[in-house]
Amino acid sequence: MRKPVDIFDPSHYARTRLPRERAETLPHWVYTDEAWFQREVETLFRPAWHFAGLATSVAEPGDFFTLRLLDEPLLIVRGDDGEVRAFRNSCRHRGALVTDQLSGSCRGLRCPYHSWTYSLEGVLKHAPGLEGHSREELAGLGKDLLQVPCGVREGLIFVHLGDPATAPTLDDYLGNYPSTVAAPHQTAQMVAVQQREYVLDSNWKLYVEVDMETLHTKHIHRGSIGEQPVTVSESQGHWIGVYHESPHTPALYPGEEQTGFPHTTGLTGAAARGTHFSILLPGFFLVTAQDVMWWIHKIPDSATRTRVRVGYAFPATTLEREDFDEVSKRYYRRLDQVIEEDDWITEYQQKGLNASSPGCYVPEEHVVHRLDNWILDQVLHAD
Ligand code: FES
Ligand SMILES: [Fe+2]
Structure with missing residues (x-):
């Protein structure tokens, strides 16, 4: 299938818009074309709220971590006032x-x-070369660290890298995710143990x-994941989720499920009975199980290169267990293999895409159909 001259003409995507049973998958250029990718950056990555990390990773004033999102270096710090802030990790001097x-x-x-030197709140305090300047004069320079909109919900830190004037509020963006998934799963007490x-x-x-x-x-996880029937979660806001009900953790090899950690204390409702697999759009995949939480965060560098941030987290009480090192190895082995x-x-699929014509969505791919239509909604402003 040849790439058309105007790839943003909605008529090229009319078949993806059909009900799943009759729909066709997205054409190959949306996975390879740099102009399409740039439009995605402007219409769905810049306007989005992005996961940055866990509040427990900056538990005390002065605790910080850094990351890169959309090629911007960021610095997340807890201030002396207890507030978590995000700054551009770029000195205001040069x-x-x-x-x-x-x-x-x-x-x-x-x-x-x-x-x-800047305070934990980003205020310029000391500027060699400007020794004669009083505190007021330094403040008058307007060279404090540049702050980025940042919010914490149920222990999850989010940042916004687009135009703040047109940004949706974090609560509007997340919709019912914090109340129906994050809070029941006690995400606020999770502590990151591995990140890469x-x-x-x-x-x-x-x-x-x-x-x-x-x-x-x-097919792909033949030895690593057993049967995991799922139902679709009721979502409002920019997230899509499925739920797998089972008394056993989904984070260990089939047959080893009984050898894990006890359930997190305080789980409520569906969270006590199963696992939520959620995409906080566009690319933050967060799995909240009864004993563990893990994420695979996808942030593109280009149309064909994707930065992947992986993290595993357990409740603080699990980390204190004497058998933590020994038992957690079983989780890492299994999660690493699946990832x-x-x-x-x-990467294998990407190699074949250039030669492809649109395919179809089978019943187990109904969420992919929904996801692809969300992407079209944003990129084509069709809704
Ligand atoms: S660039 Fe940071 S102090 Fe000069
Ligand atoms: Fe998979």
Whole structure:
């Protein structure tokens, strides 16, 4: 199928808009074309609220961590006033990173280049080269660290990198996710134990799609995931979720499910009986189980390169257990394998896409159909 001249003409996507039974998948250029990708950045990544990390990772004043989202270096810090803030990790003197540490704890933020120093609230306190300036004069320079909109819901830190004037509120963006999934699963008491980041040669959508269908499970995860029937969650806001009811954790190998940690204390409702697999759109996949939480966050670098941030978290009380190191290894082994399998298949799929014509969505792929239509809604402003 040849790429048309005007790839933003909605008529090219009319078949994806049909009911799932008759719909066709998205054409290949939406997974490879840089102009399409740039439109996605403007229409769905910039306007979105993005997960940055866990509030428990910055539990005390002075605790900080850094990350890169949409190629912007960010610094998340808890201030002396207890508030979590996000800053552009870029010194207001001549733009160096304020810090290149992944995480740490400090009393102030000092740029290593010329030692300009900022308070935990981002206020410029000390500026070598401007020694004669009083505190008021320094304030008058307007060179405090640039703050980025940031909010914490149920222990999850979110940031916004688009135009604040047109940004949806964080609560509007998340809709009923915090109340129906995050709070019942006690996400606020989760502590990150492993985090890593790497880049895949595939379009970000391929990985979001594979997260939300169960058809591939018996082919790609033959030895690592057992049967996981799911139902669709009622979602308002920019998230899509499925729910798997089972008394057993989904985070251990089939047959090993009984050898894990006890359930998190305080789980309520459906969270006490099963696992939610959710995409907080566009690319934050968060799995909240009865004993563990993990995420696979997809942030694109380009149409065909995707930055993947993976994290595993357990309740603080689980970390205190004497058998934590021994038992957690079983979780890591299984989760690492599943992620490697999905990493592999998304890069593999990307290699074949250029030669493809649109396919179809089978019943187990109904969430992929919904997801692809959400993407069309944003990119084409069709709704
Ligand atoms: S660039 Fe940071 S102090 Fe000069
Ligand atoms: Fe998978």
